[in-house]
Amino acid sequence: MNRLLILFAHPALHKSRVHRQLIRAADGLSGVTLHDLYEEYPTLAIDVAREQTLLLGHDTIIFQHPFYWYSCPAMIKEWLDLVLEHGFAYGNDGVALHGKTLLSVISTGGPEENYQATGAQRFTIRQFLAPFEQTANLCGMEFLVPFVVHGTHQLTSPQIASHVADYRKVLIGLRDGVFDKEAASQYSRLNANLHSVLPSAFHSL
Amino acid sequence: MSEDVLQHALVYFLAAVLSVPVAKRMGLGSVLGYLIAGVLIGPYVLRLTTQESGHVMHFAEFGVVMMLFLVGLELRPALLWELRSSILGMGGLQVVGTTFAVAGVGMFFGFDWKIALAVGMILAMSSTAIVLQSLNEKGLLKTQGGQACFSVLLFQDIAVIPILALLPLLATRGSGGASAEPVTGIHALPGYLQAGLVFLAVGGIILAGRFLLRPFFRYIAETNLREVFTATTLLLVVGITLVMEKVGLSAALGTFLAGVVLAESEYRHQLEADIEPFKGLLLGLFFISVGAGINFSLLTTHGSIIVGVVLGLVLLKLLVLLAVGQLFGLQRDQNALFGLALAQGGEFAFVLLAFATDNRVLPASISDVLVVSVAISMAITPILLIINERVVQPKLAKTINERSEDEIDEHDNPVILAGFGRVGHVVGRLLRYSGVGTTVLDFDADQVETFRQFGIKSFYGDASREDMLRAAGVAKAKLLVIAIDDEEKSLQIVDLVQREFPNLEILARATSLEHLFDLRARGVKRIYRETFASALEMGVDALRFCGFRATQAHRAAHLFRQGEEQAMDKMMALRNDDSAYLSEARQHLENLQNVLRHDMQAQRVPDENWDIQDLIREVTEKTHPESKAEGTGTVSGG
Numbered sequence: 001m002n003r004l005l006i007l008f009a010h011p012a013l014h015k016s017r018v019h020r021q022l023i024r025a026a027d028g029l030s031g032v033t034l035h036d037l038y039e040e041y042p043t044l045a046i047d048v049a050r051e052q053t054l055l056l057g058h059d060t061i062i063f064q065h066p067f068y069w070y071s072c073p074a075m076i077k078e079w080l081d082l083v084l085e086h087g088f089a090y091g092n093d094g095v096a097l098h099g100k101t102l103l104s105v106i107s108t109g110g111p112e113e114n115y116q117a118t119g120a121q122r123f124t125i126r127q128f129l130a131p132f133e134q135t136a137n138l139c140g141m142e143f144l145v146p147f148v149v150h151g152t153h154q155l156t157s158p159q160i161a162s163h164v165a166d167y168r169k170v171l172i173g174l175r176d177g178v179f180d181k182e183a184a185s186q187y188s189r190l191n192a193n194l195h196s197v198l199p200s201a202f203h204s205l
Numbered sequence: 206m207s208e209d210v211l212q213h214a215l216v217y218f219l220a221a222v223l224s225v226p227v228a229k230r231m232g233l234g235s236v237l238g239y240l241i242a243g244v245l246i247g248p249y250v251l252r253l254t255t256q257e258s259g260h261v262m263h264f265a266e267f268g269v270v271m272m273l274f275l276v277g278l279e280l281r282p283a284l285l286w287e288l289r290s291s292i293l294g295m296g297g298l299q300v301v302g303t304t305f306a307v308a309g310v311g312m313f314f315g316f317d318w319k320i321a322l323a324v325g326m327i328l329a330m331s332s333t334a335i336v337l338q339s340l341n342e343k344g345l346l347k348t349q350g351g352q353a354c355f356s357v358l359l360f361q362d363i364a365v366i367p368i369l370a371l372l373p374l375l376a377t378r379g380s381g382g383a384s385a386e387p388v389t390g391i392h393a394l395p396g397y398l399q400a401g402l403v404f405l406a407v408g409g410i411i412l413a414g415r416f417l418l419r420p421f422f423r424y425i426a427e428t429n430l431r432e433v434f435t436a437t438t439l440l441l442v443v444g445i446t447l448v449m450e451k452v453g454l455s456a457a458l459g460t461f462l463a464g465v466v467l468a469e470s471e472y473r474h475q476l477e478a479d480i481e482p483f484k485g486l487l488l489g490l491f492f493i494s495v496g497a498g499i500n501f502s503l504l505t506t507h508g509s510i511i512v513g514v515v516l517g518l519v520l521l522k523l524l525v526l527l528a529v530g531q532l533f534g535l536q537r538d539q540n541a542l543f544g545l546a547l548a549q550g551g552e553f554a555f556v557l558l559a560f561a562t563d564n565r566v567l568p569a570s571i572s573d574v575l576v577v578s579v580a581i582s583m584a585i586t587p588i589l590l591i592i593n594e595r596v597v598q599p600k601l602a603k604t605i606n607e608r609s610e611d612e613i614d615e616h617d618n619p620v621i622l623a624g625f626g627r628v629g630h631v632v633g634r635l636l637r638y639s640g641v642g643t644t645v646l647d648f649d650a651d652q653v654e655t656f657r658q659f660g661i662k663s664f665y666g667d668a669s670r671e672d673m674l675r676a677a678g679v680a681k682a683k684l685l686v687i688a689i690d691d692e693e694k695s696l697q698i699v700d701l702v703q704r705e706f707p708n709l710e711i712l713a714r715a716t717s718l719e720h721l722f723d724l725r726a727r728g729v730k731r732i733y734r735e736t737f738a739s740a741l742e743m744g745v746d747a748l749r750f751c752g753f754r755a756t757q758a759h760r761a762a763h764l765f766r767q768g769e770e771q772a773m774d775k776m777m778a779l780r781n782d783d784s785a786y787l788s789e790a791r792q793h794l795e796n797l798q799n800v801l802r803h804d805m806q807a808q809r810v811p812d813e814n815w816d817i818q819d820l821i822r823e824v825t826e827k828t829h830p831e832s833k834a835e836g837t838g839t840v841s842g843g
Contacts, residue, residue: 045763048814086820 005058025167064105098140111151148189237587243496262494268487273457277464296360303329332551350542414466514578523548550579617681618642623668629688669697718796
């Protein structure tokens, strides 16, 4: 069984429509740790030793956050700057994260079609996430196709609920090691076609 | 003979040990406990003491002297200077006003004007011992009303000197009869010499306190012998007392001055710690002897007269005091405290009555009745203060706002805030600003009135009382914020809540390290040292002025704070088991020593975040400098 660590960052959760629901996907799942960074470190004073211990205790690291200015909220950046120290995460002796998996779970206000060369945003999500991908690479981690919820401004409650259900399936699949990473890599986002990346038993969940 | 002394000591100690805790637990305060103990062992109930209680009282009056020394230690010269107008103004008006009021009533009842005036001066005095001890115990000494009481009492102490000089002039049956004690000390001298001696004594104490005592105490402290330091402190107090008595001044005034002079010295806490137990015991003894000295046989023969005198005395003094308080702008609740606290005769009255009888100013028949009346009025004082607390103050709060009683039943705010002083009001305002319903409990009727005008649900009351908390809606609240500055009360509230409302979360303000530990020992998790956060902010700015970058200074404070929390854990473990028996001042010193010791041993934790020394070392050691470590997405390129 894989242990999953969700590093969750939302500076104004009380105003959130999507993430407040999404984090409930982890409710009651054994092997999944939800770590609410803005709740833990309201002043951005991150406890590095504690975070590193948490990393060592998990196999899959998930960054879950809204996609602010084509990137993460400040907390995640601060977390990266502080926690992924030389000698721990990278460098000659920095092998603590080798073999672990990294996943981004993000939401965007704009619709999916905007995120392409011909769209309003001119780049794909995957291109925007290049810093994360390379961070994973430098730290010897496997980078997964991101789980993306698009068009959050126009989502209806049932649509949000179905994203939550998908997220929960992904979490369980990753935890139980039945997730077909190979198949997922063909898509631009992890949740584009869950039927083809999760075993059939999941479809009825 | 020594056996006799020990037997007496046994009786007094036993009486105190048995009665005071009971009285305290019943909410009557220690003073009333001692007084009741005195009545019980006195010649009219158990007859365990003889008529010698008068001698005991005289000896025990030394406790009052010590108390004023302690009061002086708490009062820096600057603070005393600030109080000058209330000491002279309120004190002067009270003494003069009461003197003439009493004299007028006396003349109305047909007494000679000389006798009436003498009695007026004598009864103008209030009891420093009972008032200060009671107010201190209730934590009211620092309130506006408490300060006013203190000012008046201080003036009375000073006024004793001229009164002693004036009384012989009022002698009715020939000046200074044969049986009178020879006039001694200062009063035998001509006026200008008297004044000179007073200045010499007072000036001597101030100068010696300023320039001699500190080096002397340092010399003694360096011996590291605790008891020698104690002996030196006692020597100082006894010495001043004797000198003052020799020149005919009030000993209490002398030691008070010495205390004020020493208030700014580094030995203040040590001096307090040393004198405190003696003061407590002697004052207790004093109160017991007042109780034992009440002449109940006189009460049976002159009962109605004495009751009349006591009632008249208390009422008259109360009226004069209320008028004085009103004139000096005391708020209504504070004025009530001021009036009720000081409406009694004082221990000086005993001295002055004896002096007046000896000088043939008063016939023994009058002074005997007055001695009993004054003693009873002193015994009534703690009861008056209880009435003030339980009846008068809530009434005042209620008349300020009639709706208080109905409203208190129905609100169900999630937060109850006990105390709306300098800490509580910030918490309360933030909650209000954020739209969180808060119910405020405070002990200051005028403040409560103000809060109400601004729509804050606030109630006058004591949060350490279960009925009060229930009425404030504790059953529906989620959170109790204890923001009062009375440590004992705060702990009482915690005990009460943990016993009766175990599900209520507590956020507690800690006013001292000792208080912090007391709260921790009770399992309170969320404790806030009232000055720590702002002191830390100040430190951060100090660092910035010393060239630190803002974030660097901020992080240093962050690390320091973490270290502090670990230090508190360690100190909690080290905590002296006997702490309950150490005086507050002593405990404060010990805690400070522990903190400083910890600081010396603790290594400063370097801020390792954003540190690239390792990275640079690795890169320079590399034979191939263009390898991956350079220019990664991590902290680099600084």
